[in-house]
Amino acid sequence: MRAPLVDGHGRRINDLRVSVTDRCNFRCQYCMPAEGLTWLDRDDVLRFEEIERLVRLLAEMGIDSVRLTGGEPLVRRDFPALAGMLAAIPQLTDLSVTTNGFLLERDAAALVAAGVQRFNVSIDSLQRDRFFEMTRRDALPRVLAGLHALASQPGVGKVKINAVALRGYTEDEVLPFARFAREHPFEVRFIEFMPLDADQAWTPGSVLSGEEIRAIVGREFPLEEEEREPSATARTYRFVDGTPGRLGFIDPVSHPFCSDCNRIRLTADGKLRTCLFSLGETDLRTPLRAGATDDELEAVLREAVWRKELKHRVNEKGFQQPARSMSAIGG
Numbered sequence: 001m002r003a004p005l006v007d008g009h010g011r012r013i014n015d016l017r018v019s020v021t022d023r024c025n026f027r028c029q030y031c032m033p034a035e036g037l038t039w040l041d042r043d044d045v046l047r048f049e050e051i052e053r054l055v056r057l058l059a060e061m062g063i064d065s066v067r068l069t070g071g072e073p074l075v076r077r078d079f080p081a082l083a084g085m086l087a088a089i090p091q092l093t094d095l096s097v098t099t100n101g102f103l104l105e106r107d108a109a110a111l112v113a114a115g116v117q118r119f120n121v122s123i124d125s126l127q128r129d130r131f132f133e134m135t136r137r138d139a140l141p142r143v144l145a146g147l148h149a150l151a152s153q154p155g156v157g158k159v160k161i162n163a164v165a166l167r168g169y170t171e172d173e174v175l176p177f178a179r180f181a182r183e184h185p186f187e188v189r190f191i192e193f194m195p196l197d198a199d200q201a202w203t204p205g206s207v208l209s210g211e212e213i214r215a216i217v218g219r220e221f222p223l224e225e226e227e228r229e230p231s232a233t234a235r236t237y238r239f240v241d242g243t244p245g246r247l248g249f250i251d252p253v254s255h256p257f258c259s260d261c262n263r264i265r266l267t268a269d270g271k272l273r274t275c276l277f278s279l280g281e282t283d284l285r286t287p288l289r290a291g292a293t294d295d296e297l298e299a300v301l302r303e304a305v306w307r308k309e310l311k312h313r314v315n316e317k318g319f320q321q322p323a324r325s326m327s328a329i330g331g
């Protein structure tokens with residue numbers, strides 16, 4: 001074992017997001033432009049062995065939770081094989097995947113068998129035409145079929161639904177999602193829209209806050225907050241009337257949780273990002289491919305993590321949106 005990873009503000013870092021591809025088969029309005037982005041060259045994308053080596057090293061430094069994301073992780077060829085390689089790293093106690101669900105009917109069984117414990121499936125509307133409008137793909141029936149295929153896998157862990165909350169769109173989705181959460185074993189989580197869209201259309205006014213959503217739900221289904229775990233990014237609520245089900249709220253804009261942040265990110269092209277909103281990144285691929293030893297890579301990682309940003313500045317004057325958008329960072 002190596003010494004734990006800590007940043008210069010005293011935060012212990014144990015959570016890693018790994019983007020396995022920048023490519024995606026959807027074009028969600030809050031993430032990608034309609035025409036897509038210029039994809040990375042294949043040679044620039046980390047190979048499975050390279051990802052595994054970095055994750056193994058980070059696991060020796062105290063990373064115990066890894067979420068695989070993208071782009072759309074399931075479009076990466078043989079993705080379940082990568083999940084299996086990472087699941088075999090002994091220090092990892094939590095391996096999860098965030099997906100748009102389009103390929104889940106094909107891959108759910110393989111991913112669960114590979115050792116993925118938890119899944120987040122992104123669904124912004126339960127109405128087919130509005131889902132099409134937001135993702136620019138007429139794919140709701142297929143995504144729901146994937147979600148149910150996943151839930152029926154023996155041994156699957158928690159499955160959550162992620163919905164990005166946008167003013168002028170999500171208000172009408174809130175109650176259908178609340179009903180869905182009462183009728184199905186999926187926690188529905190609303191995520192405030194962040195300025196990470198490739199179109200740079202974000203404005204403070206386009207964020208529908210968690211508080212506003214809770215007010216809409218509360219008129220029909222009163223909610224009560226559950227106890228929050230120390231470094232949890234989501235606040236969760238149950239229904240006061242005792243109906244099973246849960247709603248989660250991730251409110252990074254209205255209630256930043258930076259002081260508890262325990263997270264770093266690895267992009268598909270091997271750059272370490274210490275914040276979603278980082279303006280700089282640390283290149284790991286070059287030393288990796290130049291034959292750096294584990295000790296040399298450890299020094300690069302430690303130095304980068306030490307400089308992790310204190311907080312994001314979304315609500316401050318002069319905020320600068322990073323050059324990479326959400327799909328290229330790995331959300």
Ligand code: SAM
Pocket residue numbers: 024030031069070071072073098099100120121122162163164191192193194195196197326327330331
């Ligand atoms: N393609 C997969 C998916 O959509 O689940 C994984 C990658 S996606 C970038 C990860 C998560 O980020 C999704 O839940 C997506 O809805 C969310 N997301 C994307 N752009 C966002 C934005 N500008 N603000 C807030 N969440 C965003």
Ligand code: SF4
Pocket residue numbers: 024025026027028031032070071072100122326327
């Ligand atoms: Fe693709 Fe996910 Fe971005 Fe939608 S949010 S465009 S599914 S990467």
